[in-house]
Amino acid sequence: MSQPGSTTDKVRVRFAPSPTGQVHVGNARTALFNWLFARQQGGKFILRIEDTDLERSEARYEAQLLEDLKWLGVNWDEGPDVGGPYPPYRQSDKWEVYRAYGEKLVNDGKAYYCFCTQEQLERQREQALAEGRQPIYPGTCRDIPLEAARGRKQQGEAAAIRLKIPEKPIRFHDIVRGWVEFSNEVVSDPIILRSSGVPVYNYVVVVDDAEMKITHVIRGDDHLSNTPKQVALYEALGWQVPEFAHLSTILGPDRERLSKRHGATSVANFRDMGVLPEALMNYMALLGWAPTGGTREIFNPEELCKEFDLARVTPSPAVFDFEKLYWLNRHYIKESDPRRIVELARRFFVKAGLLPEIADREAATPEAGNSEVEDWFAKVVALLAPSVNKLDELPERAALLFNFDADLAIAAPDNAEVMAAPTTGQVLDAFAMKIQSEPDPLAAERFKSMVKEVQKETGVKGKDLFHPIRVMLTGSHSGPEFDKLIPLIEQGGRLPLPVHVKSVKERVQAFQQAR
């Protein structure tokens, strides 16, 4: 029997997740490497939903999965939503196909019916372990003549189907690890179809991959030990064995497999934190891959598609480093079109109650005041975004605009040193005196000259001059440059925002009162 289906694609790869939860970075990285390889080779990237595990699979996770992948920028040529030449791209209800190949294997003498009960097997395994032997299937039913087996099955005896593992070492090639060899003595004859008729994962994958004409199986290295069984299956079915590439595990800081235990590590988590997709992609690509020379770190998606090389992927496990991801994220935030960052940042401000809800805003769109808010907000983001690791830190950074609190400013331990400085009092008083007579929107230039005047009057300069003023106006002795900050404070105060932005004058008054 020839390999099912037909195609002329020289490279066909797939990502075959189970819809059992959120897409984790480990899986996302596998998807990414498949995708990069396909794009780099001009091949096809296929998405296949592995939902044979009916108990754990949920439809809503599938939608989430597609969404996460799309957000990341990983797009597929064939999949459950777009179809393709080898449907179905979801495994449920494909059982007849698996059953048919199982029967064929039995007829060809490559597999056999097994009547052992789970209790029997369990006992044998325990005994083998106790005696220090391999806990592999002893082959009890291996040599039952086919006719006899059929008879027993006819009588209603429950039978699973087991593949006969040939009596020779199993060797296969792995692009990441080279040749890998397993002795057949440690590989049990695996069950491929349960007595219930439900096929087993290791079998399903092979049938699906073969039917979809997958040329390169790129997956996590937790499947490496399963591979000999799968290779035996390809061979028993007379199908061409694909190339394999087993990717190393991604570890947490404690060198254990990265998981929810380590915090937010799903693609959705990163999106919700305000990590840009190209930053995540760039970072994940660097986990186990580096370009020739190894000196370049920054690759946007297009560049990755061009430069990526599966043959250069490292076999050793990698520890996920949030700091480096944030560094890349900062880079891409600064690189990105500011309008895009403003759009992405918006929801974080809305959530923090600092901007009106989207619906309210749209309702108010025709009004002139609204576009002023937009302009102002864009400037706020432009000022704050370059110094942030991820976009969700923005509202907190904007506290100097929205949440000015004189009492807090004075009490803050960080400001203690500034407040205690001998010249602080005169600087504050001089500045406060001056602001009294200023017209209301204080211009940045005017602010500048006021500070100069204070300097002249008090003889205080540098940090001793600026720090107290900074604390008085923003609540912190550090922050963005005054030239840009003053106009934002003054404009913000006159805009219809959910939270009132206090003007410079209001701040000074409150501060002087609190002292």
Add this chain to the structure above:
RNA sequence: GGCGCUAUCGUCUAGGGGUUAGGACGGAAGAUUCUCAAUCUUCAAACCCGGGUUCGAUUCCCGGUAGCGCUACCA
């Protein structure tokens, strides 16, 4: 337990029989700025251990150790 995979700065990695073992994140110091951030400059920081092959191994081979994975009628 058995089998398999892995092993270069704290982390991600480049390199490869003879190198000052390269880059990046993070760290430290300095320059700049009113400050923080950014930026620039500089510095510290690594070849797991033991054998073998070799004139010479971090690099090749073997063993050990450690970490991880698999060892199901789970995926």
